[in-house]
Amino acid sequence: MSIGSELPQVAVSGRNPLTAKPREGGPADKSGRKGLAIFLAAISLVWLFPIAWAILNSFRDYAFTAKNGYVSWGGFTLDNYANAWERANFGHTLINSALITIPAVILTLFLSCCVAFVVARFSWKINILLLGVFTAANLLPPQSLLIPVYRMFRAVEVPEWFSESGTLLNSYAGLILVNVAFQTGFCSFVLSNYMKALPRELYESAVIDGASVLRQFWQITLPLCRPPLAALATLEVTWIYNEFFWATVLLQSGDKFPVTSSLNNLRGEFFTDNNLVAAGSVIIALPTLIIFFLLQKQFVSGLTLGATKG
Amino acid sequence: MASRPRRNKGLNHVAGLDRIVVILMMLVPTVLVLGLVWLPALGSVGLSFTNWDGIGPMSDAKVIGVKNYTDVFTIYPPFQPAITHNFIWLLVMFFIATPLGMFLAVLIDKNVSGSRFYQTSLYLPVVLSLALVGFIWQLIYSRDQGLINGLTGSTIDWYGDQRYNLWAALVASSWRHTGYIMLLYLAGLKGVDPTLREAARVDGASERQTFFKVVFPVLAPINIIVLVVTVIESLRAFDLVWVINKGRNGLELISTLVTSNIVGEASRIGFGSALATIMLLISSVFIAIYLRIVFREDSR
Numbered sequence: 001m002s003i004g005s006e007l008p009q010v011a012v013s014g015r016n017p018l019t020a021k022p023r024e025g026g027p028a029d030k031s032g033r034k035g036l037a038i039f040l041a042a043i044s045l046v047w048l049f050p051i052a053w054a055i056l057n058s059f060r061d062y063a064f065t066a067k068n069g070y071v072s073w074g075g076f077t078l079d080n081y082a083n084a085w086e087r088a089n090f091g092h093t094l095i096n097s098a099l100i101t102i103p104a105v106i107l108t109l110f111l112s113c114c115v116a117f118v119v120a121r122f123s124w125k126i127n128i129l130l131l132g133v134f135t136a137a138n139l140l141p142p143q144s145l146l147i148p149v150y151r152m153f154r155a156v157e158v159p160e161w162f163s164e165s166g167t168l169l170n171s172y173a174g175l176i177l178v179n180v181a182f183q184t185g186f187c188s189f190v191l192s193n194y195m196k197a198l199p200r201e202l203y204e205s206a207v208i209d210g211a212s213v214l215r216q217f218w219q220i221t222l223p224l225c226r227p228p229l230a231a232l233a234t235l236e237v238t239w240i241y242n243e244f245f246w247a248t249v250l251l252q253s254g255d256k257f258p259v260t261s262s263l264n265n266l267r268g269e270f271f272t273d274n275n276l277v278a279a280g281s282v283i284i285a286l287p288t289l290i291i292f293f294l295l296q297k298q299f300v301s302g303l304t305l306g307a308t309k310g
Numbered sequence: 311m312a313s314r315p316r317r318n319k320g321l322n323h324v325a326g327l328d329r330i331v332v333i334l335m336m337l338v339p340t341v342l343v344l345g346l347v348w349l350p351a352l353g354s355v356g357l358s359f360t361n362w363d364g365i366g367p368m369s370d371a372k373v374i375g376v377k378n379y380t381d382v383f384t385i386y387p388p389f390q391p392a393i394t395h396n397f398i399w400l401l402v403m404f405f406i407a408t409p410l411g412m413f414l415a416v417l418i419d420k421n422v423s424g425s426r427f428y429q430t431s432l433y434l435p436v437v438l439s440l441a442l443v444g445f446i447w448q449l450i451y452s453r454d455q456g457l458i459n460g461l462t463g464s465t466i467d468w469y470g471d472q473r474y475n476l477w478a479a480l481v482a483s484s485w486r487h488t489g490y491i492m493l494l495y496l497a498g499l500k501g502v503d504p505t506l507r508e509a510a511r512v513d514g515a516s517e518r519q520t521f522f523k524v525v526f527p528v529l530a531p532i533n534i535i536v537l538v539v540t541v542i543e544s545l546r547a548f549d550l551v552w553v554i555n556k557g558r559n560g561l562e563l564i565s566t567l568v569t570s571n572i573v574g575e576a577s578r579i580g581f582g583s584a585l586a587t588i589m590l591l592i593s594s595v596f597i598a599i600y601l602r603i604v605f606r607e608d609s610r
Contacts, residue, residue: 033420033422036417036420036422037422037423037424039417040414040417040418040422040424040425040428041424041427041428043414043428043432044427044428044431044432045431047431047432047434047435047485047489048431048434050435050446050447050449050450050485051434051435051446053449053450053457054446054449057449065455066455069460070455070456070457070460071457071460071461111338111339111342112339114335114336114338114339115335115336115339115340117335118332118335118336122324122332128605130336130340131605132601132605133340133343133344133348134339134343135600135601135604136594136597136601137343137347137348139542139593139596139597139600140347140351140590140593140594140597141542141545141546141565141589141590141593142546143546143548143564143565143568143569143586143589144351144354144568144586144587144589144590144593145346145347145350145351145353145354145586146568146569146572146573146582146586147350147353147354147357147364147572147579147582147583147586148349148350148351148353148354148357149346149350150572151353151364152350177342177346178346180342181342181343181345181346181347182346182347184339184342184343185343188339189604212327212328212331213324213328213331213332214328214331217335238437241439242437242438242439242440242441242442243439244439244440244441244548244549244552244553245548245549245552245569248552249569249572249573260439260441260442261441263441263442263445263553264553272448272452272455274448274449274452274455274456277445277448277449278446278449280445281442281445281446284439284442285437285438285442288437288438288439289434289437291437292434292437296430299437300433300493300497303436303490303493303494303497304493304494304497
């Protein structure tokens with residue numbers, strides 16, 4: 001039962017440092033903190049292990065691991081990456097992902113800014129209701145909307161230059177719109193909280209100068225919203241890049257799939273080369289990992305903005 | 311943001327072009343969200359009372375009342391397991407992954423050396439998609455090439471055997487969920503007024519008492535958000551089991567049943583919609599709780 005043991009293990013070993021937790025002051029404090037650090041370091045290593053294991057095996061030759069088992073050392077190669085790149089057509093699917101993610105994120109942020117601006121600047125009675133409609137939309141299970149969305153997209157005819165399928169189904173435009181509709185709620189909520197906190201005096205002189213609403217929006221509000229926009233952009237890029245469900249059901253031809261849905265190409269019908277899957281996983285994870293390490297602060301503040309109203 | 315400014319100008323004071331701009335700024339996103347989220351949600355509810363097969367025109371569909379629902383509960387074998395699995399999923403997230411995340415947040419909040427590293431390692435899985443999490447854990451679970459069987463010599467197919475695969479998926483899912491909760495909770499903890507803890511300490515409260523009697527109650531809003539996030543994520547669980555085996559053979563979940571009833575060869579729209587509506591109903595209860603908390607906070 002080694003599977004089931006993973007979680008209890010973590011929980012059990014967790015008990016020790018808790019009891020050895022530093023009581024206030026005294027020499028016990030120092031050793032307690034040391035114990036805590038050791039415990040947290042151990043947990044961290046447990047958490048990093050699956051990723052490290054995937055990375056390690058992505059560099060190993062399948063023939064070697066098949067012969068010596070996975071609990072061995074050696075057989076290092078770069079071939080898995082070359083093979084995975086070719087078989088899952090990553091060069092192509094990464095571009096697909098970009099074609100979906102970039103417009104979707106820009107549109108989400110733009111529309112969210114609009115909603116948030118109106119809600120924050122002009123206090124309507126209905127604005128809470130409106131934000132509720134948006135935020136709730138963000139939380140609904142997408143599967144429960146699948147049939148009508150699917151049918152609607154199939155029924156909407158668009159010109160051929162727009163989508164070669166002739167309908168919104170199997171088109172990037174459709175997928176982008178669904179993603180935007182789902183993500184706008186969260187972003188408008190975060191942005192409106194931020195905008196409400198901006199001092200109203202900022203707008204006063206603009207109003208006296210006769211600046212239009214649009215000018216106030218572009219020249220006063222948006223420049224001040226750079227911090228939450230950076231955080232949300234980081235977060236949304238990760239989320240939409242990772243989005244799996246809508247891409248799987250709304251895009252039907254394999255050549256349109258984004259990277260997240262294309263990993264299945266590496267799994268054979270009867271036989272799967274796990275080292276190849278590992279290499280593919282690392283390739284897919286790489287963009288999000290790069291974003292994560294470069295923009296960690298943005299990522300974290302984006303995630304926590306919504307929950308704690310930073 | 312202590313007091314919401316009351317001197318906002320209402321829309322009535324905005325005239326001419328500005329008025330049109332403001333209405334458009336609000337209208338376009340609203341139409342998008344209503345059209346692609348709320349209308350379809352209502353559509354699912356409506357379709358669930360019909361027998362539409364999805365092949366003929368919709369006008370051929372007849373209203374058949376609650377028959378789809380009685381069918382779901384009586385003659386649809388995967389439904390019972392799916393409900394059970396969703397429930398187990400929720401229990402594991404709620405009693406193991408979420409508390410573990412909160413517990414780790416409390417420990418990391420003590421700022422021992424290297425806490426930045428611990429924090430980063432714990433939420434690293436959060437940037438990976440759940441589909442990818444499924445693939446990464448395959449390297450550990452696979453029958454012939456997996457780490458567990460390599461170490462123990464067993465021949466269990468962790469993802470395939472229906473005695474184990476739900477638990478295997480739950481471990482993988484908890485791995486990601488714990489980091490997510492840790493991050494949310496840590497942000498909450500950092501926001502707790504330090505003078506509160508100071509006061510409790512001066513009053514001679516132990517660290518444990520301080521947490522449970524002072525910090526935890528102050529964090530009530532975030533506790534509820536964490537709870538609702540847990541429930542909704544458990545209900546929406548999909549990607550992970552879909553990449554494992556499309557939600558069959560021990561991994562049935564409501565979300566996968568809805569999907570396979572619609573995208574599969576035998577598309578049963580009315581029936582799938584009934585499943586979708588059940589899912590909508592359960593989630594809307596928790597969404598309502600969430601909105602109440604968030605907006606009550608907001609109007610303070």
